[in-house]
Amino acid sequence: MTGPVTDPAFVALLEDSAEELYENAPCGYLSTMMDGTIAKINATLLGWLGLEREAVVGRMRFSDLLTVGGRLYHETHFAPLLRMQGTINGIALELRAAGGERMPVLASSALRYGEAGEPLLVRTTVFDARERRAYEEELLRARRDAEESARHAIADRARLQDALAVLQRSLLPDSLPGVPGMESAAYYHAASPDQLGGDFYDVFGIDGKRWAFFLGDVCGKGPQAAALTSLTRYTLRAAALHDPDPLSALATLNTALLERYTHDDPRYCTAVFGVLEPDPDAGVVTVHLAAGGHPPALVARADGTCDCLPTPGGMLVGLLPEPRFTAATTVLGPGDSLVLYTDGITEARTGSDRTTLYGDEALRTFVARRAGASPRSLVEAMTGLLRSFGAGLDDDTALLVLGATAK
Amino acid sequence: MDVLRRNHVTVTGNPAGRTVVLAHGFGCDQNMWRLTLPALTASYRVVLFDYVGCGRSELSAFDEERYSTLDGYARDVTEVCEALDLRDAVFVGHSVSAMVGVLAARLAPERIGALIMVAPSPRYIDDEGYRGGFSADDIDELLVSLESNYLGWSATMAPAIMGNPDRPELGKELTNSFCATDPAMARVFARTTFLSDSRDDLKSVSVPTLVLECTNDVIAPREVGAFVHACIPGSTLVTLDATGHCPHLSAPEATNEAIVAFLEQPR
Structure with a gap:
């Protein structure tokens, strides 16, 4: 008999390798040492970056994968917050791929601590946010437009109030x-x-x-x-x-x-x-x-x-x-x-x-x-x-x- | 205007000790000094504050024109010093605040008697014969990054904080500080920080100065640390074995050691 596989036990057998799931998960996985050096990275993320594992592991830092603006943001916001909180979720960054193209992502990181409570490494997941970013840009544009309109409205209102105050005074001695x-x-x-x-x-x-x-x-x-x-x-x-x-x-x-x-x-x-x-x-x-x-x-x-x-x-x-x-x-x-x-x-x-x-x-x-x-x-x-x-x-x-x- | 409230000034530590003012940089607020505080409070009186527009400062006091120059931030410092009537204080400035300290020391020389510059940079953008590490386009990109995280900033932080049950005190302060940062004010601070050029101001420093740089800081590369050290006569340069731009968070022990050693030097 042919047709879709419906037996849960059989599906479980298909997904029996944690390693395979790690490598080919629909998100990027990345583990870095506390100085940012990449210790482990999955195939999905390497594919997005267009990089070979050998060029990355032990040779690059997480911030090297980012655009320069993203790197600044990472250094001034992401990294300090991660240090202070232990986790940080859903921060919008841009990866810079080998070919120079940029890829908007949402990154979340968590610290892994040693037995004495000292931070050992940073685990990061990276989600493809291309479509979401396009949508957010629409929202941002709309927000900017709304803010601009609000500014105009406030200025108009102030002008109107000034004019009304003058008129009001003219009606009184x-x-x-x-x-x-x-x-x-x-x-x-x-x-x-x-x-x-x-x-x-x-x-x-x-x-x-x-x-x-x-x-x-x-x-x-x-x-x-x-x-x-x-x-x-x-x-x-x-x-x-x-x-x-x-x-x-x-x-x-x-x-x-x-x-x-x-x-x-x-x-x-x-x-x-x-x-x-x-x-x-x-x-x-x-x-x-x-x-x-x-x-x-x-x-x-x-x-x-x-x-x-x-x-x-x-x-x-x-x-x-x-x-x-x-x-x-x-x-x-x-x-x-x-x-x-x-x-x-x-x-x-x-x-x-x-x-x-x-x-x-x-x-x-x-x-x-x-x-x-x-x-x-x-x-x-x-x-x-x-x-x-x-x-x-x-x-x-x-x-x-x-x-x-x-x- | 109550300056102490405006800048959310916190005074702690040993009231009999010399006063050390800790000034946060761009993207942070006074919470960033949490790992520095324990090294200082026994012997020093420590003053913490938030620049207007950051942390728990009074956002209503924000004035885009004033805070579009580093002088505006330096006036925050001198006004806090005046409000507390500080004399001969040690000003510890992280990142852009290191340069703010240089300007403040010039504005109020009787109040600031020493400078500790943590990961300073007098100019972030490359110039002829000078490598700051960034191009003008890079800075525009940072502003875009700020905007991309503009929509979800508070919503983003909340779950991160909730997921931190063993250290709830961190979460509380962070929600209040980072989430309260008005994106428009952060943008002004970012522009002021990264588009400033304070190289000529370094020569004016006449107080004992410690320059702390990190071995691997993408924002303030080592040649910038060397430049700052070379421009300030008699300054001390210490290179911390630390990655990133916030050694007071990533390598607190080494950072504290260097700060305390400088503070303990006979005057």
């Missing part, structure tokens, strides 16, 4: 104007350097006796929100000069936003707009303000109390043709401050699982504890509060504190 008998301070927190924020504020003079201020939050983020912020800011400034009545200013803004943005793409904002009338002789400042869809301002008194200045029922600005906004008036005595903020601070997520919102009442209590402090101290304290939220603060936040100078 460089500094707040001096108002007689008043101090003011502001802070802006941008949630992300990659995106333009949608919060805004400003303080500016109207006629030498009155100053206008506003603070708000446009819907959305990014370039569209920035365009909306810009329109809002300049409309409110122009409106205040035309008619500083807070309700009129918000109504003008409402009209401008409705005209500019269509039904398909409604764009709106929350805003508080007000006018300051300082009376330096009396040391007091009268504040008339109106709000649309915005959290109520806080009034921190020099006596240590803090209350909301309610503006209930004010609607979002720019959403409806006939909106309703709510006006309120207060008088700041010496050391009193008006605290304006956007909802980034009250909607910061707190608690160990970051599911609780910080909240209006917590903010009021926080400010009450510092009531009587200067606007600058208040803004610094609130900035510290924002920082304490860490990752729980994920929205832009604007803070503006306007105070009558303490006596």
